[in-house]
Amino acid sequence: MAKVRKGIEVSIAMSEAVAQANVDVIAAYPITPQTHIVEHLSEIVADGHLDAEYVPVESEHSAMSVCCGSAAVGARTFTSTSSQGLALMSEIFTIAAAMRLPIVMALANRSLSSPLSIWNDHSDVMSVRDAGWIHVFVESGQESYDHVFTSFRIAEDPAVMLPVAINLDGFILTHMIEPIWFEDDETIRKYLPDMKMKNALHPDNPVSMGCFGMPEIYTEAQMSRQVGVVNSYDTIVKAWKEWGDLTGRYYHPVETYKADDAEYCIVTMGSYGETAMEVVDALRAEGEKVGVIKIRLWRPFPFEDFRKAVAGKKTLIVIDRAISFGGPGGPVASELRSALYGQANAPKIVNYVAGLAGRDVARADFRNIILEGKAKAAAGDVDGFTLYGVRG
Amino acid sequence: MAKPMDQITWQELETGSVVTEIGNARQYETGSWRSERPVVDASGCIKCGVCWLFCPDSCVKQAADGHFEADLTYCKGCGICAKECPTGCIKMVSEEG
Numbered sequence: 001m002a003k004v005r006k007g008i009e010v011s012i013a014m015s016e017a018v019a020q021a022n023v024d025v026i027a028a029y030p031i032t033p034q035t036h037i038v039e040h041l042s043e044i045v046a047d048g049h050l051d052a053e054y055v056p057v058e059s060e061h062s063a064m065s066v067c068c069g070s071a072a073v074g075a076r077t078f079t080s081t082s083s084q085g086l087a088l089m090s091e092i093f094t095i096a097a098a099m100r101l102p103i104v105m106a107l108a109n110r111s112l113s114s115p116l117s118i119w120n121d122h123s124d125v126m127s128v129r130d131a132g133w134i135h136v137f138v139e140s141g142q143e144s145y146d147h148v149f150t151s152f153r154i155a156e157d158p159a160v161m162l163p164v165a166i167n168l169d170g171f172i173l174t175h176m177i178e179p180i181w182f183e184d185d186e187t188i189r190k191y192l193p194d195m196k197m198k199n200a201l202h203p204d205n206p207v208s209m210g211c212f213g214m215p216e217i218y219t220e221a222q223m224s225r226q227v228g229v230v231n232s233y234d235t236i237v238k239a240w241k242e243w244g245d246l247t248g249r250y251y252h253p254v255e256t257y258k259a260d261d262a263e264y265c266i267v268t269m270g271s272y273g274e275t276a277m278e279v280v281d282a283l284r285a286e287g288e289k290v291g292v293i294k295i296r297l298w299r300p301f302p303f304e305d306f307r308k309a310v311a312g313k314k315t316l317i318v319i320d321r322a323i324s325f326g327g328p329g330g331p332v333a334s335e336l337r338s339a340l341y342g343q344a345n346a347p348k349i350v351n352y353v354a355g356l357a358g359r360d361v362a363r364a365d366f367r368n369i370i371l372e373g374k375a376k377a378a379a380g381d382v383d384g385f386t387l388y389g390v391r392g
Numbered sequence: 393m394a395k396p397m398d399q400i401t402w403q404e405l406e407t408g409s410v411v412t413e414i415g416n417a418r419q420y421e422t423g424s425w426r427s428e429r430p431v432v433d434a435s436g437c438i439k440c441g442v443c444w445l446f447c448p449d450s451c452v453k454q455a456a457d458g459h460f461e462a463d464l465t466y467c468k469g470c471g472i473c474a475k476e477c478p479t480g481c482i483k484m485v486s487e488e489g
Contacts, residue, residue: 199408217405
């Protein structure tokens with residue numbers, strides 16, 4: 001493929017990216033709203049455009065099991081799921097991270113049942129937050145395409161060896177048609193070399209994976225994982241920088257928009273960043289000193305980047321897309337409060353949970369949230385969270 | 393294991409806790425878990441090998457004379473061999489006595 005700009009559905013663009021990344025194995029079970037990604041990949045393989053095994057498994061538990069087996073032999077491996085599918089594969093999802101298998105997943109974020117819902121929020125990904133994967137959030141079709149390559153590059157780096165989940169909002173992104181730049185195959189080949197796995201399963205080099213661990217060794221195994229995830233940060237930043245140098249599209253763990261001189265900022269993760277920027281433009285025209293802070297890298301959490309981005313701000317209005325029932329607020333706000341605890345002159349954090357299961361959060365809603373959040377902070381009303389728009 | 397498991401540091405673990413030393417489970421002596429041990433009455437043994445087949449730790453070995461005996465370095469004392477023995481010639485005996 002030559003470098004070209006296409007108007008294309010984001011899911012289809014992602015599958016084309018997976019093909020350009022020359023994956024060896026895809027194992028997936030279709031589930032809304034991830035379906036178009038895996039259906040199109042199935043077509044690409046069936047039509048002979050990609051020399052890969054497409055394993056049409058009987059469940060998501062099996063999908064992740066196949067992915068573990070294939071990554072264990074050093075094959076480049078991709079899968080995709082959503083919501084209940086992620087819940088069903090959660091046992092093996094954690095094992096993939098613990099065994100340091102460099103699988104890349106497109107996680108088309110969708111709410112968890114019940115009530116049964118196919119629409120978008122972040123309750124699925126938050127349920128596996130602590131499984132030890134690298135989690136990246138994208139906000140546009142272009143980012144969805146780009147992050148397929150950067151994620152394989154990061155996952156398979158010998159200094160990392162971790163699975164990466166590319167979180168993209170279901171429907172809001174997966175089913176959107178956007179203009180997307182496709183890079184030429186030569187650029188991709190240059191950026192993404194073949195995987196070289198030190199301890200890949202092979203008869204000539206027998207090893208055991210996923211062994212039993214007694215209390216005498218389990219703690220050390222977890223320490224190794226913790227250090228591995230934290231240390232992946234350097235490789236992530238480097239991989240994004242090099243992608244930017246090749247394509248002109250640079251990504252950062254925490255990104256800001258009109259935040260430099262802002263007194264207060266709205267904080268988003270995922271596709272809401274695009275709407276937030278538009279609303280901030282309008283509010284700026286009215287004289288509000290407001291900006292946007294976007295969390296791209298969720299795990300490992302970029303504490304220093306975040307603290308630097310919010311330095312000097314009076315208030316952060318954080319939009320969460322999931323509830324931690326009975327907890328201190330949405331998962332993102334909890335994280336940010338924790339990141340700022342004990343810091344001098346830390347901004348106040350006002351937390352909204354909004355857009356559950358695809359309930360529309362339009363520009364007017366962002367405006368309400370931003371202005372109401374600012375007033376709440378001024379009044380010192382900063383505990384817990386507000387479930388935006390709930391009736392009753 | 394190059395060194396005992398309770399002395400290995402996290403830095404010494406392979407990425408993903410992959411075990412590159414083949415057959416090192418042998419160095420983990422599970423016999424210390426045992427509260428009862430199997431004792432074989434050789435006069436009742438028909439050398440069928442059911443105990444050998446069923447032992448979950450593969451610690452039952454066949455001696456030169458064809459009889460079977462558990463390797464007490466690894467035998468956890470689970471009693472499956474005694475339960476499965478078709479002639480009932482294996483008895484579980486308390487380690488306390």
